[in-house]
Amino acid sequence: MARTPVSEARRSGDHDQRPAILFDLDGTLIDSVYVHVLAWAEALRRGGIELSVWRIHRRIGMSGGLFVTALARETGLELSADDVERLAQFHAIEYERMRRAITVLPGARKLLHTLTAQGVPWAIATSGEEVGARPALDLLGTPGAVLVTRDQVRYAKPDPDLFLEAADRLGVHPSRCVVVGDSIWDLLAAQRAGSLGVGLLSGGYGREELERSGAYRVYEDPADLLAHIDEVGVRHPI
């Protein structure tokens, strides 16, 4: 994917100057973080790996592969590529079993609908695979949303690829994008993409963790963001 360097793009003015919003999915638009956490805990246990649940929580939002690799490094385990793949499959099975518990976060549908109605471009960029993300779009009532998933880019968060690809698809320069996410990985990736990061508490991270990871502003959940949308550069009357 060829991309114009930031400075050149600014000079050439070849990007639309409207703001755009790039959303993370889990914990940002749907209330799925805690289910992911316990699904990973169970998957790791099936794989013979005992790990405290809070450590899993603090890694959620990375891709499954990065996540398992990071945990293995921290715990000193040696895992083969096959091990990582097997653990990811265990997680997918557990998540599927528990997914009926998952709902949309308060305000998420209204926020997306309002942005669309106001002509503000937005997209969803998730470290999850497309097969898992599609049902969430149905929950959100936006089956046609621009969706970038793990399998469509080389590196997942905290690398910026997912957000850069999402900005590209919207035709908006990353520096004009606001990245909205619940995890520190979203906010680190936002900084690396050159975008403004906005944190939501709805994934269960603390406010200060998100601020320290570069959040320009932190809100409780999508409803709270919508109530303060003028603070993140959406200037249309809503």
Added chain:
Amino acid sequence: MARTPVSEARRSGDHDQRPAILFDLDGTLIDSVYVHVLAWAEALRRGGIELSVWRIHRRIGMSGGLFVTALARETGLELSADDVERLAQFHAIEYERMRRAITVLPGARKLLHTLTAQGVPWAIATSGEEVGARPALDLLGTPGAVLVTRDQVRYAKPDPDLFLEAADRLGVHPSRCVVVGDSIWDLLAAQRAGSLGVGLLSGGYGREELERSGAYRVYEDPADLLAHIDEVGVRHPI
């Protein structure tokens, strides 16, 4: 339960001057917070109450009654005493169903064993009921531990009663006690008891949340606390 006021106790010197440690249970010694969170989420859903999971997480550590009452106030719901009791029963059923997933936190057994071996008095004070807490003592290998539970005091955390009662049973003045807990409710209760509060990250709260709630020091989990036990006033060589 008659108690000597702090100032009088200090004057009269009628308390043992050794330090003592008062532990919270869930998220502090056993890895049960996330299971409690999803059990409450399911219980509330069965009761017709939709609430974001992170809001439940931030209330865990209060007693079931206080917890439901606080959530009802925040969400504007009107709940009868019967409703609250029914929700607590739903939670107990869900928790029981999921409890096989629960393990001891790293270092918990060794920490308790070491304190005992060094003659440092310690107790466990939990906002849970005795019937739920007893199996955790077996997991910890300390069936005979001093245990104060919700049903044994008038008010649970963030009121100080649980920790005051635990200090009383150990015969140690609260001002000589170090309260170890994973939630802001433990740390607020510690302040109200006149004890030093130490936070653990193992319940999934952020470090800064715990510090802002009055934690004198924050460690990752019981293993990390044991590695730094001299910082909290246990002066015996360990």
